[in-house]
C-alpha cells in the first residue's frame with residue numbers, strides 16, 4: 211500500500227521543483243514587472259509607460275529595427291537551411307555526412323566565441339578581406355565589411371541558428387517517407403511538383419517550429435547584436451541593456467522587456483498551437 | 494493491350510548483386526506473381542520496371558518499346574506500395590486526382606474518373622475523407638484506385654497486402670483479381686507469401702538470390718518444381734539426402750528405382766500427400782514411429798520417424814485412428830530426384846492400397 215501510494219505520488223514530487231523554479235524565478239517576477247509597467251506615477255492603472263515608449267523615437271526605431279533584423283535573418287536562415295536539409299535528407303554520399311557534421315559545428319561553439327570569430331573574419335582588414343586582397347587587390351577595394359552594420363547582426367544570427375534549424379528541418383524531412391515521394395513520381399510528378407505539393411506541405415510543421423523558435427531566439431538576442439551590430443539603430447536586446455545600465459532607467463528598460471516578451475509570447479503561442487496540432491492531428 | 498519483357502535485367506548495389514540477368518515475358522492482361530523469400534531481389538526487379546532503380550545492365554520493354562532511359566514519372570506503369578502509400582495531407586479524392594491534374598485533364602473529366610475509380614474499388618463515398626481516417630485495407634484500395642485511374646499499361650504491386658491481417662488479405666486478394674480481370678490490365682504482383690501467389694497468379698516466377706528459379710503456372714510450380722529451392726520453398730516437402738547407385742536409390746527399407754543411371758549424391762523430394770499410410774508390417778513400406786500429431790482442422794499432419802531416412806511429414810485423414818508412438822508403414826507413391834547440375838526426375842511408383850479406415854493398426 212505504502213509503496214503504491216508513493217509511486218503514484220512520485221511524478222508529482224518530481225515535477226514540483228521545476229514548477230516552483232519556473233513560477234518563482236520566471237512567472238512571478240514577470241507578472242510583477244507586467245503589473246508595474248501598467249502602473250502610473252500616482253500608483254493607479256495607466257498606460258503611460260507604454261505611451262512613453264511609443265512617443266520615444268529611439269525606442270520605436272529600435273522595435274522596428276529588431277523586427278527587420280529578425281525577419282531578414284529568418285529569410286536568410288531558411289534560404290540556407292532548407293536546401294541544406296533537403297540535400298542531407300536525399301543524398302547518400304559521404305559528402306552529405308561531412309556536410310552534416312560541419313552544419314552542426316556552431317552548436318558546439320559558445321555564442322561569444324563565434325561572434326568574435328566572425329568579427330575577425332569579416333571586419334575591415336580581417337581574414338576575408340585579406341583573402342580577397344591576395345586574389346585581387348582591386349576587388350578588395352570594394353570590400354564592404356558587415357561588421358558594426360545591421361548585416362553583421364543578420365550574418366551572426368544566421369550563423370548561430372543554422373545547426374538548430376537544420377536539425378529541425380531534417381527531422382521534418384525524415385518523416386516524409388520515400389514511398390510518398392516515389393508514389394508522386396510514379397503518377398507523373400516532376401521534381402518541382404513533388405517539392406511544392408508533397409515535401410513542402412508535409413514539412414510545414416517542422417518549418418513553423420523552426421520559424422517560431424528562431425524568431426524568439428533572434429528577436430530577444432543580446433550578444434550578437436551587441437558585438438556585431440551598429441551603435442544605432444540598436445535592437446531591443448541592446449537597447450534594454452543600455453537603458454538599464456548606461457542610462458540608468460530601470461523602469462523604461464522594464465517596459466522594453468515586457469514589449470519584447472509580448473512579441474515573443476505571441477510567436478510562442480503560434481509554436482504551441484503548431485506542436486499541439488501535430489499531436490492531435492494526423493497519425 | 495500491353496506486354497512486358499525483361500531482357501538480361503541485372504542490378505548491382507556495390508558488391509551485392511540484387512538481381513542477376515532476369516529474362517521474363519509477361520503477356521497482355523496476364524497476372525504474374527514474383528514470389529520469393531525476403532531479400533531475393535523481388536522489389537528491386539519491380540522497382541526497375543517502375544523506374545525507381547536504374548538497371549546495371551539489360552533492357553525493359555513495354556509493348557516492344559524500351560523504357561530504360563525513361564524517367565519514372567514518364568513510364569506507363571503504376572505502382573501500389575506496401576506502406577506509406579497515400580499522401581497524408583490530401584483528401585482521398587485529391588490523392589486519386591493528383592496524377593490526373595498533372596495531366597491537365599478538365600475538372601469534369603477528373604471528377605468522373607475519380608468517382609469511377611472509387612466505385613471500382615468499392616469505396617464510392619470516401620472521396621472527402623483524409624487518409625488517416627481509413628483502415629489499412631481501405632488505404633490500400635485507394636492506393637489501387639490511384640494507380641488504376643491513370644490507366645497505366647502495367648500495374649505493379651509490391652506486397653500491397655502484407656501489412657494487413659490474414660482474413661482481410663484474402664478478401665482483398667480476391668477483389669484485386671476481380672478488378673484486374675475487369676479492367677484487363679497486365680499486372681505484376683510481388684509477394685513472399687506462396688499461398689497468395691498460388692491463388693492469384695496466372696503464372697509465378699519463383700525467385701531466389703536474384704535469380705528466377707522457375708517460371709510457370711501455379712499447378713506446375715507445385716507439382717513439378719524445377720529446382721530443389723522451388724521444391725523446398727513451395728508447399729510442404731520432405732527432402733531426403735540419399736546415394737544413387739546406377740538406377741537405384743536405397744533408402745531405408747525401400748529400394749527406389751530411377752529411370753536414369755547415375756552414381757552420386759541426390760536429394761529425394763516427396764510431398765506429404767504422396768505418402769500413403771499402410772500397415773506396419775507391409776513389406777513395400779518404410780516402417781516408422783509417429784512422433785507427433787498436429788491437428789490442422791479437417792486433416793492431421795504427422796511427423797513420423799523412419800530409421801535411416803529421417804523424420805517425414807505425412808497427412809492423415811481424421812478418421813484414421815492414430816496415437817503418438819504408434820508404429821505405422823509409409824509408402825511413397827511419387828517422388829522427384831534432384832541432382833546438382835541435372836534436370837529433376839519425377840518418378841511414380843505403383844499405387845498401393847492405403848490403410849483402410851476400419852483396420853485397426
Ligand SMILES: Nc1ncnc2c1ncn2[C@@H]1O[C@H](COP(=O)(O)OP(=O)(O)O)[C@@H](O)[C@H]1O
Pocket residue numbers: 506509510511529530531532533534535536537538
Ligand atoms: N538501395 C539499396 N542499396 C543497397 N542494397 C540494396 C538496396 N536495395 C536493395 N538492396 C539489397 O538487394 C537485395 C534485394 O533486395 P530487395 O529487392 O528489396 O528484396 P526483396 O524485395 O525480395 O525482399 C537485398 O540484399 C538488399 O539488401
Ligand SMILES: [Mg+2]
Pocket residue numbers: 532535536537
Ligand atoms: Mg521487398
